[in-house]
Amino acid sequence: MAQKGTLTVVLIGADTQKPMQGVVVIRTCGGTSEGKTTDAQGKAVFAIEAPDKIASQTPRSSQKPYCSVDLKIVANGYLTLTIVGEQVFADTSTLQRLEMIPYDGSKFEKVIITPPHKLYASQSSAKAPTGAVSAFSELKQPRPTVPETITVHLGAPGREAEDVTVPFIYYVKNVASSEIYPTWPTESLKANILCIVSLALNRIYTEWYRSQGYEYDITSSTAYDQSYVPDRSVFDNISELTDELFTQYLSREGSIEPLFAEYCDGATVVCDGLSQWGTVPLARRGYDAIEIVRYYYGRDVVINSANVAQPEPSFTGELKKGDDNSNVALLQYRLNRVAINFPSIPFVRYQNGEYGEDTELSVSAFQRIFGLPETGVADRKTWYRLLYVYNAVKKLAELGSEGEKEQGDGFGGRTLQLGDKGSEVLRMQYYLRGISDALGENAVPRATVTGVFDENTAAAVKAFQSYYGLTVTGNVPKETWDAIVETHYALGGEGGDDKIKKYPGSPVRRGNSGENVLYIQRALNAIRNNVPSIRRLDEDGVFGSETLGAVKEFQTFYGLNADGVVGPLTWEAINLEYQRSD
Numbered sequence: 001m002a003q004k005g006t007l008t009v010v011l012i013g014a015d016t017q018k019p020m021q022g023v024v025v026i027r028t029c030g031g032t033s034e035g036k037t038t039d040a041q042g043k044a045v046f047a048i049e050a051p052d053k054i055a056s057q058t059p060r061s062s063q064k065p066y067c068s069v070d071l072k073i074v075a076n077g078y079l080t081l082t083i084v085g086e087q088v089f090a091d092t093s094t095l096q097r098l099e100m101i102p103y104d105g106s107k108f109e110k111v112i113i114t115p116p117h118k119l120y121a122s123q124s125s126a127k128a129p130t131g132a133v134s135a136f137s138e139l140k141q142p143r144p145t146v147p148e149t150i151t152v153h154l155g156a157p158g159r160e161a162e163d164v165t166v167p168f169i170y171y172v173k174n175v176a177s178s179e180i181y182p183t184w185p186t187e188s189l190k191a192n193i194l195c196i197v198s199l200a201l202n203r204i205y206t207e208w209y210r211s212q213g214y215e216y217d218i219t220s221s222t223a224y225d226q227s228y229v230p231d232r233s234v235f236d237n238i239s240e241l242t243d244e245l246f247t248q249y250l251s252r253e254g255s256i257e258p259l260f261a262e263y264c265d266g267a268t269v270v271c272d273g274l275s276q277w278g279t280v281p282l283a284r285r286g287y288d289a290i291e292i293v294r295y296y297y298g299r300d301v302v303i304n305s306a307n308v309a310q311p312e313p314s315f316t317g318e319l320k321k322g323d324d325n326s327n328v329a330l331l332q333y334r335l336n337r338v339a340i341n342f343p344s345i346p347f348v349r350y351q352n353g354e355y356g357e358d359t360e361l362s363v364s365a366f367q368r369i370f371g372l373p374e375t376g377v378a379d380r381k382t383w384y385r386l387l388y389v390y391n392a393v394k395k396l397a398e399l400g401s402e403g404e405k406e407q408g409d410g411f412g413g414r415t416l417q418l419g420d421k422g423s424e425v426l427r428m429q430y431y432l433r434g435i436s437d438a439l440g441e442n443a444v445p446r447a448t449v450t451g452v453f454d455e456n457t458a459a460a461v462k463a464f465q466s467y468y469g470l471t472v473t474g475n476v477p478k479e480t481w482d483a484i485v486e487t488h489y490a491l492g493g494e495g496g497d498d499k500i501k502k503y504p505g506s507p508v509r510r511g512n513s514g515e516n517v518l519y520i521q522r523a524l525n526a527i528r529n530n531v532p533s534i535r536r537l538d539e540d541g542v543f544g545s546e547t548l549g550a551v552k553e554f555q556t557f558y559g560l561n562a563d564g565v566v567g568p569l570t571w572e573a574i575n576l577e578y579q580r581s582d
Contacts, residue, residue, distance in 0.1 A: 006092070009045075010096070011099075021039060023074070028072075048067050051065055068085050070085070071083040071086060083112045142205070150171050151164070153209070155220065156224065174228055176234075176238045178232065179192065179226060187288050188283035194303065198250040202261075202396070208397050213384070248303050249306060252301060254405060257396055259399075261399075273399055290303060314387065319383075320355060321377075323354075323355040333423055334387070345362055347426065357572055361576065409485045417474075418453055426451040431484050432460045434488055435464065439467070443467050464480070501519050517543045520547065521539045524537060527577045555570060
C-alpha cells in the first residue's frame with residue numbers, strides 16, 4: 001500500500017543569501033505533476049506518494065523503496081534548475097536546499113542529478129537511467145559535407161603560388177579529366193571519380209592544410225594531392241558521371257571521415273592504394289565501381305552520401321576555464337587521444353564538456369610541448385595545432401586511418417583487447433574504476449585510467465567477468481561492454497577517486513609539514529612506479545631536501561617549472577598522475 005513522504009524545497013538567492021519567495025517549483029513523480037510557489041521562507045512543501053516502507057526494510061526487495069522525483073525551478077533573472085532523481089521515502093521528510101544562480105548569459109539551465117540509491121542500485125541490473133551521471137559527453141563527431149566551393153593552391157604546400165576558389169563539382173570534373181582517360185569503361189571511371197571526391201573531402205574534413213595555417217583546402221601537386229589544371233576543358237562523359245557522383249564518397253564501415261583514397265597510375269608509379277590503370281581490366285571483367293574500390297581498399301569500404309553545404313571553420317571561438325559546451329567535449333576528446341602518443345600530456349578524466357582545471361592543465365601541457373604560449377586557454381592557434389596533431393596520430397589523412405567514430409556508451413563495434421588504445425578504452429577503464437570503488441578491490445581490482453589496454457586493465461576485466469558470470473577472457477566484446485556500462489550506472493554513475501586531495505589554497509614548499517606534505521610524499525611514491533627517475537621518499541610529513549628533490553624530479557619529467565614548489569599546476573599534475581599510478 002502506498003504511503004506518504006514529504007519533500008521540502010528551500011530556495012536561497014546565491015547573490016543575496018536570502019530566501020526567495022514566489023518562485024515556481026514543479027515536481028514530477030510517478031507520472032503526475034504538481035506546481036507550487038515558494039513562501040516567505042523560500043519553501044515549497046510537497047506530499048509525495050511513496051512505496052510502502054517495508055520495501056526499504058527488506059534486503060533484495062523487488063520493489064524500489066522510494067519515489068524518484070524530478071523538479072523544475074524557474075525564476076526571472078536566474079538559471080532554471082532541473083533536479084533529476086530526488087528520493088522520497090514513506091513516512092520520511094526529504095529536504096533539498098538550493099541556491100539560485102543569477103543568469104549571466106552563458107547558459108540558461110543547471111542540471112543536478114541524484115544517482116539511484118546504492119542499496120537499491122546494487123541489486124538492479126537496469127540500464128542507465130535517463131540523465132544518469134557520466135564523466136563523458138555523448139560526443140557527436142562532425143559529419144562530412146560537400147562544399148559548394150573548394151580553394152586550391154596551385155603548387156606544392158608552402159611554395160608561393162596562386163590560390164583559386166572554384167565550385168567543388170567543377171574541381172572534381174577538372175581533376176578527373178586531368179587524371180584519367182574518358183575512353184575507359186564506365187565503372188572504371190566511376191571508381192576513379194569516387195576516389196577523387198573522397199580524397200578531396202578528406203582534406204576538407206580534417207582541415208589538413210588550414211590546421212597548418214594555410215588559407216586553402218588542397219593543392220594541385222600530385223606529390224601531395226591530385227592534379228588540378230586551371231581553366232582546362234572537361235570531358236562530357238566524365239562531367240555527366242561527376243554530376244551523378246559528386247555528393248558520394250568512400251569511408252570505412254563504422255567510420256565517419258571520408259577515406260583518404262590514395263591512388264596512383266599503377267604503371268609508372270605503384271602505391272598502396274588504387275591503381276588507375278588497374279581499374280580498366282577489372283571493369284572489363286564485370287566489376288562494378290564499389291567492387292573495384294573494395295579490390296584495392298578492402299571489403300569494409302562503403303559508399304556514403306553527403307549534403308551540399310559550405311562547411312564552417314571548426315574554430316568558433318576561444319575556449320577557457322568555466323566554459324561548458326560541445327566544443328569543449330570535442331577539445332577534451334582530442335586532447336585525450338593525443339595524450340596516448342604524448343604521455344606528458346595529462347588525460348582529461350572528465351570528458352564531459354566542462355572546461356575545468358584538468359582541461360586547463362592538459363591544454364597547458366599541449367601548448368608547452370608544441371611551442372605555443374602556455375596559457376591554458378584554447379585559442380585559435382591551439383585549436384588548429386591540436387587538430388593537426390590529432391589528425392596525424394589517428395592517421396586520418398592516410399589510407400591506414402584509425403577512423404573517426406561516434407563516441408558514446410554504445411558498443412563501438414570492435415572487441416577491445418590487450419594493446420588497444422583510444423577513447424573507448426579510456427571510458428571502459430573509468431567505468432571499471434568506479435565499479436571497483438563500489439564493490440571493493442577484492443571483487444574487481446582498480447583499473448588504471450590511461451587510454452591504453454594493458455595487463456592491469458585485462459586483470460580488471462577478467463575479475464569483472466568472473467564476478468558477473470560472463471565468459472572470462474580479459475577481452476571486452478559487446479556482452480562485456482554492455483554489462484560494464486549497465487553496472488557503472490546501476491552503482492551510481494560515478495568513478496570517483498577518494499584518495500586525491502584538493503589543492504590547499506597556497507603553495508606547499510620546503511619547511512612545511514603536515515597532511516599536505518604527507519599526501520605529496522605518498523602520491524610521488526606511487527607515481528614512482530611509472531617514473532623510476534623520481535626518488536623514493538619516507539612518508540613522514542616533513543618537506544625536507546629529499547622531498548624537494550623528488551618534487552623537482554617530478555616537475556622535470558612532466559615538463560613543469562622545476563622550482564621544487566608545489567603550486568596549483570604541480571598539485572593538479574600530481575593528482576592526475578596519482579590517479580593513473582595504481
